Amino acid sequence: MHLKDKINLQKLPKHVAIIMDGNGRWAKQQGKHRVFGHQNGVQSVREVTEAGAELGIQYMTLYAFSTENWNRPKLEVMALMKLLVHTIRKEVKTLNKNSIRLQAVGNLKLLPKDAYKELQEAIEATKDNTRMTLVLALSYSSKWEIIEAVKKIAREAKDGSIEIEDIDETMFSAALSPDNIPDPELMIRTSGETRISNFLLWQLAYAELYFSPVFWPDFRKDNFYQAIYDYQNRERRFGKTSEQILDGESQ
Numbered sequence: 001m002h003l004k005d006k007i008n009l010q011k012l013p014k015h016v017a018i019i020m021d022g023n024g025r026w027a028k029q030q031g032k033h034r035v036f037g038h039q040n041g042v043q044s045v046r047e048v049t050e051a052g053a054e055l056g057i058q059y060m061t062l063y064a065f066s067t068e069n070w071n072r073p074k075l076e077v078m079a080l081m082k083l084l085v086h087t088i089r090k091e092v093k094t095l096n097k098n099s100i101r102l103q104a105v106g107n108l109k110l111l112p113k114d115a116y117k118e119l120q121e122a123i124e125a126t127k128d129n130t131r132m133t134l135v136l137a138l139s140y141s142s143k144w145e146i147i148e149a150v151k152k153i154a155r156e157a158k159d160g161s162i163e164i165e166d167i168d169e170t171m172f173s174a175a176l177s178p179d180n181i182p183d184p185e186l187m188i189r190t191s192g193e194t195r196i197s198n199f200l201l202w203q204l205a206y207a208e209l210y211f212s213p214v215f216w217p218d219f220r221k222d223n224f225y226q227a228i229y230d231y232q233n234r235e236r237r238f239g240k241t242s243e244q245i246l247d248g249e250s251q
């Protein structure tokens, strides 16, 4: 039986978040420049997006560029931005054909003008698609995002449109993700690193974490299916006991 057929389509995570890691090491292993790794990582983005949409995953968030990544050598940052503009431009048609909506999170004002423009145009061109939402985390840091949400709520409290006592998890989640995107149930990180690295710190509170030793440019559909299959065979307890979970299932 193929791995894909072992996946229970009734028990899919709604939202999968991915830290695409290991492009640089993958390239270095072959005596190539780091940028070569990023270029090859684009094929993995395509495959995983396709695999997710085919299965019926509703939301996928890809960590494409962190706030900290701005500190990389200028040449690498420029190459990554160029790759981003080029890829988005090239893939809009495919996104529309497959009814995939593009979204972005992060401090997008820091992006070069052409990258920002290309991204906004792609978001606009795909906004009515309904099969899956692909969120690119760009110039993103979770601590930054949390502080932005705190500022928004503080402003509303100051101008009297909300009461401090009304601030709760729901309000805070909505301030973080104005589009009402549900929290990821599964977070995948490639390349063998076992850190969260300032990614979706609030939203991952109850997520299952899956660490793959495979470098991102080698990550293919089957690796993705494996992660989903592994997730489906875990018991998600949310602080309850095993017995409570099993009782709940049999009711």
Ligand code: FPP
Residues within 6 Å of the ligand: 020, 021, 022, 023, 024, 025, 026, 034, 038, 039, 041, 042, 045, 062, 063, 064, 065, 066, 069, 083, 084, 087, 088, 136, 191, 216
């Ligand atoms: C991490 O590998 C990867 C990145 C910082 C960039 C990811 C970008 C892509 C896959 C290409 C473009 C993506 C889109 C969505 C168009 P690393 O450089 O940190 O690798 P290392 O840990 O081995 O150094």
